Amino acid sequence: MLDLPQYPWRLLAPYKQSASEHRDGLVDLSIGAPVDPTPRVIQSALQSAANWPGYPGSSGTDQLREAIAEWYDRRRKVPGLTKDHVAATVGSKEFIAWLPVLLGLGPDDVIVYPTVAYPTYDIGAKIVGATSVTADSLTELDETTRAKVKLVWVNSPGNPTGIVQDTQVLANIVQDARAIGAVVASDECYAELGWGTWEDKSIPSILHPQVAGGDFRGLLSVYSLSKQSNMAGYRAAFVAGDEQLIAALINLRSHTGMVVPGPIQHAMIAALSDEDHVIEQKSRYRKRREQLMAAIELTGLTVEHSEAGLYLWVRDPRITEPAAEDSWALVSRFAEAGILVGPGVFYSAAGNGYIRASITATDEAIDQAVTRLNAGI
Numbered sequence: 001m002l003d004l005p006q007y008p009w010r011l012l013a014p015y016k017q018s019a020s021e022h023r024d025g026l027v028d029l030s031i032g033a034p035v036d037p038t039p040r041v042i043q044s045a046l047q048s049a050a051n052w053p054g055y056p057g058s059s060g061t062d063q064l065r066e067a068i069a070e071w072y073d074r075r076r077k078v079p080g081l082t083k084d085h086v087a088a089t090v091g092s093k094e095f096i097a098w099l100p101v102l103l104g105l106g107p108d109d110v111i112v113y114p115t116v117a118y119p120t121y122d123i124g125a126k127i128v129g130a131t132s133v134t135a136d137s138l139t140e141l142d143e144t145t146r147a148k149v150k151l152v153w154v155n156s157p158g159n160p161t162g163i164v165q166d167t168q169v170l171a172n173i174v175q176d177a178r179a180i181g182a183v184v185a186s187d188e189c190y191a192e193l194g195w196g197t198w199e200d201k202s203i204p205s206i207l208h209p210q211v212a213g214g215d216f217r218g219l220l221s222v223y224s225l226s227k228q229s230n231m232a233g234y235r236a237a238f239v240a241g242d243e244q245l246i247a248a249l250i251n252l253r254s255h256t257g258m259v260v261p262g263p264i265q266h267a268m269i270a271a272l273s274d275e276d277h278v279i280e281q282k283s284r285y286r287k288r289r290e291q292l293m294a295a296i297e298l299t300g301l302t303v304e305h306s307e308a309g310l311y312l313w314v315r316d317p318r319i320t321e322p323a324a325e326d327s328w329a330l331v332s333r334f335a336e337a338g339i340l341v342g343p344g345v346f347y348s349a350a351g352n353g354y355i356r357a358s359i360t361a362t363d364e365a366i367d368q369a370v371t372r373l374n375a376g377i
C-alpha cells in the first residue's frame with residue numbers, strides 16, 4: 001500500500017466544532033469550493049448531451065479540443081495551439097497527482113514545486129517515490145539536485161498566496177528548466193480571477209509567447225473550469241502544450257480509462273465559449289473579496305499578496321518570527337467568532353503564521369463574517 005499522509009483537513013475538525021457553537025452559526029471560509037449555481041448556459045448544454053450511449057474519446061472530442069485551443073488564443077493570448085496540443089482531464093487535481101506517473105518518473109528523480117503550495121504537487125511526487133523539493137526558482141537548487149530535476153511545477157496565480165508571476169519570471173523558469181531538460185507544468189486554474197493591478201490584464205500562461213517563445217516543447221499549462229464556471233462538481237479541466245507529451249499522455253490515459261464523460265465534455269464547450277458568466281461570477285467574488293479584506297484589515301491583521309484567485313492570505317503583523325502554532329492561534333481567534341479558516345501550515349513551513357480565508361462563500365455568509373470581524377477578533 002502506498003504510504004500517503006492523511007488528509008490534513010481533519011486537523012481542523014476541533015476548530016470547526018468550536019466555530020459551529022457560535023450563536024449565529026458557522027461561517028466556513030476554509031475551503032475554496034464554489035457555492036453559486038452552475039450557469040444556466042452550462043446546465044443546458046449538459047442536459048442537451050445527456051444521450052451519450054457510446055464511450056467518449058479520452059482526449060476529448062475534436063469540438064472540445066478546438067474550443068480549448070480557441071480559448072487559449074482569445075483569453076490567454078496564446079496563439080498557435082491546435083487540437084493536438086490539448087487534452088481534457090477529469091478535473092485538474094487528478095492530472096496534477098498523476099502527472100509524475102504519466103511521465104514515468106521514479107525514485108531517482110526530483111520534482112520541484114513552489115515554496116508555499118497546494119499539497120497535490122507533493123502527493124504526485126510521493127506516488128512515484130520521487131524526491132520533492134520546494135523552490136520558486138531553479139537557481140535556488142544546488143548542482144546535484146538540479147541535475148535530477150525532471151518536473152517543475154509552477155502555480156500562478158498561486159494557491160494559497162494569490163501571487164501572480166509575470167512573463168519575465170515565467171520565462172526565466174522556462175529557460176532554466178529547458179537547460180536541464182525538465183518539463184514545466186503550470187497550474188493556472190485562477191487565471192481568470194485577477195484583482196488590483198491584474199484586474200484588467202491577462203494573467204500570463206506558461207505558453208504565452210513572451211514566456212515560451214512560440215515553442216511549446218517541454219511545457220504544459222493546466223487549467224480548470226471548476227472555479228471560473230462553478231463546475232467543480234462536473235470535474236472539467238484540461239491540459240495544453242507540448243504536442244508529443246500530450247499525445248503520450250492521451251495514450252496512457254486511454255489505456256487507464258481516465259476519461260471525461262461525454263456530456264461533461266459538451267458542457268465544457270459551452271463554458272469555454274461564453275464569457276458573460278465568467279464576468280458575472282467574478283463580480284460576485286470581487287464584492288465579497290473587498291468586503292472581507294476590509295473587515296480583516298480593520299482587525300489589525302494584514303492581507304498579503306492575494307493579487308488573484310479566491311483566497312486572502314492573512315497574518316498578524318505583530319508576529320515577526322512566526323511558527324506553526326501562530327497559524328493555529330489565528331485559526332482559533334477566527335473560530336471564536338464562529339469563522340473557520342485554513343491554517344497556512346497546511347501549505348508548508350513557509351506558511352507558518354498565516355491563515356487562508358476563502359471568498360467562496362455566499363453573500364449572506366460574507367456579511368456575517370464582516371459583522372463578526374467588525375465586532376473584533
Ligand SMILES: Cc1ncc(COP(=O)(O)O)c(C=O)c1O
Nearest residue numbers: 091092093118159187224226237
Ligand atoms: C492550485 C489548485 N490547483 C488545482 C486545483 C484542483 O481543481 P480541480 O480539480 O477542481 O480542477 C485546485 C483546487 O482548489 C487548486 O487550488
